[in-house]
Amino acid sequence: xxxxxxxxxxxxxxxxxxxxxxxxxxxxxxxxxxxxxxxxxxxxxxxxxxxxxxxxxxxxxxxxxxxxxxxxxxxxxxxxxxxxxxxxxxxxxxxxxxxxxxxxxxxxxxxxxxxxxxxxxxxxxxxxxxxxxxxxxxxxxxxxxxxxxxxxxxxxxxxxxxxxxxxxxxxxxxxxxxxxxxxxxxxxxxxxxxxxxxxxx
Numbered sequence: 001x002x003x004x005x006x007x008x009x010x011x012x013x014x015x016x017x018x019x020x021x022x023x024x025x026x027x028x029x030x031x032x033x034x035x036x037x038x039x040x041x042x043x044x045x046x047x048x049x050x051x052x053x054x055x056x057x058x059x060x061x062x063x064x065x066x067x068x069x070x071x072x073x074x075x076x077x078x079x080x081x082x083x084x085x086x087x088x089x090x091x092x093x094x095x096x097x098x099x100x101x102x103x104x105x106x107x108x109x110x111x112x113x114x115x116x117x118x119x120x121x122x123x124x125x126x127x128x129x130x131x132x133x134x135x136x137x138x139x140x141x142x143x144x145x146x147x148x149x150x151x152x153x154x155x156x157x158x159x160x161x162x163x164x165x166x167x168x169x170x171x172x173x174x175x176x177x178x179x180x181x182x183x184x185x186x187x188x189x190x191x192x193x194x195x196x197x198x199x200x201x
Contacts, residue, residue: 042102047112053103062096062122063200065089065156068130068170068193076185077140084191086131090153092197094124098161120161126170134180134188142183149184150177159197168195 001022002008009027012032020040024033042051067089069121073082099119130153135146155172170193176184 002097042178043104043114045114046107047104047114050106050112051102051104051114053101056100056102058098058100060096060098062092062124062159063096064094064122064159064166064197066092066093066126066128066168066170066195066197068153068195069165071191073186073189073191076189079137079185081105082186086148088128088151088153089129090126090128090130092124092126092157092159093159094122094159096120096122118161118163120159120166121162122159122168124157124159124188125155126157126172127152129153130174132174132176132184132186134176134184138185139180140185143180149180151175152177155190157195159195161197161199166197166199168197169193170195 001011001013009168010027012023012025014021024030026033033096069085069088071082071084071086073084075081097120099121101117101119103115103117105115107113130151131148132151133146134143134149136143149157151174153172153174155170157168157170157172159166159168171190172193173188173190174186175181176187181187
């Protein structure tokens with residue numbers, strides 16, 4: 001923990017209903033100092049007194065399931081830019097920082113109702129499988145059939161979470177996993193996509 005204006009120190013935090021007790025940990029002995037501690041009470045619903053807003057921060061290793069329903073592909077070989085909406089899914093691994101803000105707003109009943117706001121920021125890499133439409137237009141007329149091909153997607157993504165809503169931007173490229181990959185205009189070409197995530201861990 002790093003308190004404002006102080007050096008970073010190790011503490012033991014005990015959560016007990018609506019009260020957080022913070023105990024300093026001795027750096028040499030690793031024992032918890034139970035005599036000198038401070039407590040902070042955060043009523044879960046309402047409080048009869050004003051509570052100073054507080055912000056908690058946490059960093060973690062992030063594992064998500066991503067879907068990228070919209071992909072923008074730039075012009076390739078004079079073939080017009082594309083906006084694809086094929087089904088896909090990917091596993092995302094990254095570094096995440098979560099910020100929780102607790103504040104109490106005064107109500108008409110003259111008490112204070114708790115409001116919790118959560119922001120999450122994450123940057124990482126992803127890999128997964130998806131589909132793409134194959135036809136003569138995207139192969140310079142090298143094939144005569146139309147079908148949905150399977151692609152292997154990979155790239156980097158940045159994710160923003162606000163409470164339970166998660167959205168992000170992904171930058172990646174696809175590789176077609178069948179013999180027609182040599183004709184596909186977008187083989188190994190970059191795209192920009194809109195990503196939605198579900199936190200696994």
